[in-house]
Each structure stands twice: as structure tokens, then as C-alpha cells.
Amino acid sequence: MLLVLLGAPAAAGAQTEFHYQYGKFVNPFTGTRAYASVLTVQQASRWSLGDSFYFIDFADDGGADGFNEKSYYGEWYPTLSLGRVSNRRIGAGPIRDVAIVSGFNFGSDANIFRYVPGGRLSWSVPGFFFLNTDFGAAIDKGKGIAGGGAPRTDAGFVFDVNWGAGFDIGRHSFLFTGHTKFMGATTNELGRAVKPSLLAQPQLGWDVGKALTGHANQLFLGVEYQYWGNKLGVDGGDNVAQLWVMWRM
Incomplete structure (x- = not known):
């Protein structure tokens, strides 16, 4: 299970997931909405001195406005755990580890490429498989207007909270996971x-595989809610509830 893997202090491993989302998204540049399908491939893995997490979204709304049409967007965050490097606990109280993060963001719609260097505090909180707070700088290394992409930006501040938790109701199991990211002006x-933007993407899923076949932690069905204030730095925002299906290898 991805969340157990990320929260466990022991062995190395990797977990790959495929997500499908379907909802009606706003194009922040035109204000129009269109239904879009999003297929996400993501993997969390652990190595001897840290962790690695990446995802790639493939989106298509079948439109012709140049937004979310057979586009992709991805992020990769390898980390270096100071606790594992020093072979001792780095932290105090509920902070169980401190890590160095080297992030990369890339996308096709606006030819985006960003470095996101920073740090991570990993928290030990009852009921959570993992809870991290990440902070750093977003350094734009895209080609900008000259390269046919979005205008390049100065470096900005990024803060992200990401979490995973599970709970049971009777014989049914549920997963609550997601993240909230703030990007500074x-x-x-x-x-x-x-403008500064705030993106929240909580996901709530029912372990339908366990309920119907007895195979737990493989197939989830639920909803992802997306709130994106000042989406892509444009005035306004987006609020959309999406169908969410996740298959875990």
C-alpha cells in the first residue's frame, strides 16, 4: 500500500498507482468549463537514503481552446533523509524526520519546466500513514514566450501539505489522502x-476491491474535490468534484 510504504520506517520498496478522474474544469484564461478525463500514473518508492515520488497527469477535454487537450503535466520529488544519512533521528516531538527535497515540474500546455529545491518535515501523527510539510522555491527554467510557452516568472515560494490516512466503518475500509499547495506571488x-494561488486536492475513496472480492488495498472508488484559487495565477478559481477511481499494482 502506497501510504503504508511512505509512512513505514523500514525496508525499501515501490508502489505504482493508476488514477482516473472525470470532472468539469474551468479554463482560467477564457472562463469556460468543459468536461475532461484525467489519467494519472504515480509512483512512490523508497531507497536507502530517502524517498522518491512522481506523478504524470494526462488530460483531454476534447475541446479546441488549447487547454487540457491531450496535454500532460508531471512532478517528481526525490528526497534525501537527514535521519537516514546520519543513522539517527533528526527531529523533536512529533517531527520524525527532516529531508532535503529536489523537485522538478514539467508540462506540455505551456512548456513549463521548474526546479523546486527545498525541505521537508515528516510528522508522526496518530491515524495518519504519512503527513509531510514541504517548503521551497519554484525556479522557472522554461523557455518562456520566445520558446512558445507561457511567460517565464521570477522565483517564488512554495508550501505544500500532503497526507494519507485510512479508517474503517463496519466492514468497509476507506482512504483519505491528498495535498494542499500554496504558491506565492x-x-x-x-x-x-x-497572483498567489492555492490548490487543494483531497481524495476520499472506498476500498471497493476489499468489499466486493476480499482483495484489499487494490481498487478504490470515490471522489476528488479540487479547489484552485487564482488558478495558474489568474484571478478567480475553480471548484470541481470529480469521479475518482484508483487501481494500485
Whole structure:
């Protein structure tokens, strides 16, 4: 199970998941909405001195406005655990570890490429498989307007909370996971202000595989709610509840 893997202090391993989401998303540049399918491939893994997490979203809304049409977006976050490097606990109280994060963001819609160096605090909280707070800088290394992409931006601040928890109701098991990311205000290469944005993506899933076949932690059915204030730095936002299906290898 991905969440147990990320929360456990022991052996190395990897967990791959495939997610399918379907909902009606807003194009922040036109204000129009369209139904889109999003297929996500993600993997969490552990190595001797840290962790690695990546995902790639493939989105298609079948439209013709240049947004979410057979596009992809991905993020990769390898970490270096100071606790594992020093072979002792780094932290105090509920902080169980401190890590160095080296992140990368990339996407096709606007030819995005960003470095996201920073740090992570991993927390030990009852009821959670994992709970992390990540912080760092978003350093734009895209080609900008000259390369046919979105205007390049100055470096900005990023803060992210990501979590995973499980609970049972009777004989049924549920998964509650997701993240919330804040990106600070910055300025683009045209001298225009890019507003701060807040993206929250909590997911609630029912372990349908366990309920119907007895095979736990493999197939989940539920909902992902997305709130995106000032989506992509544009005034306004997006609120959408999506069908969410997750298959875990």
C-alpha cells in the first residue's frame, strides 16, 4: 500500500498507482468549463537514503481552446533523509524526520519546466500513514514566450501539505489522502504580477476491491474535490468534484 510504504520506517520498496478522474474544469484564461478525463500514473518508492515520488497527469477535454487537450503535466520529488544519512533521528516531538527535497515540474500546455529545491518535515501523527510539510522555491527554467510557452516568472515560494490516512466503518475500509499547495506571488517576464494561488486536492475513496472480492488495498472508488484559487495565477478559481477511481499494482 502506497501510504503504508511512505509512512513505514523500514525496508525499501515501490508502489505504482493508476488514477482516473472525470470532472468539469474551468479554463482560467477564457472562463469556460468543459468536461475532461484525467489519467494519472504515480509512483512512490523508497531507497536507502530517502524517498522518491512522481506523478504524470494526462488530460483531454476534447475541446479546441488549447487547454487540457491531450496535454500532460508531471512532478517528481526525490528526497534525501537527514535521519537516514546520519543513522539517527533528526527531529523533536512529533517531527520524525527532516529531508532535503529536489523537485522538478514539467508540462506540455505551456512548456513549463521548474526546479523546486527545498525541505521537508515528516510528522508522526496518530491515524495518519504519512503527513509531510514541504517548503521551497519554484525556479522557472522554461523557455518562456520566445520558446512558445507561457511567460517565464521570477522565483517564488512554495508550501505544500500532503497526507494519507485510512479508517474503517463496519466492514468497509476507506482512504483519505491528498495535498494542499500554496504558491506565492511573483512577476512574469512581461513585468506583470502573477497572483498567489492555492490548490487543494483531497481524495476520499472506498476500498471497493476489499468489499466486493476480499482483495484489499487494490481498487478504490470515490471522489476528488479540487479547489484552485487564482488558478495558474489568474484571478478567480475553480471548484470541481470529480469521479475518482484508483487501481494500485
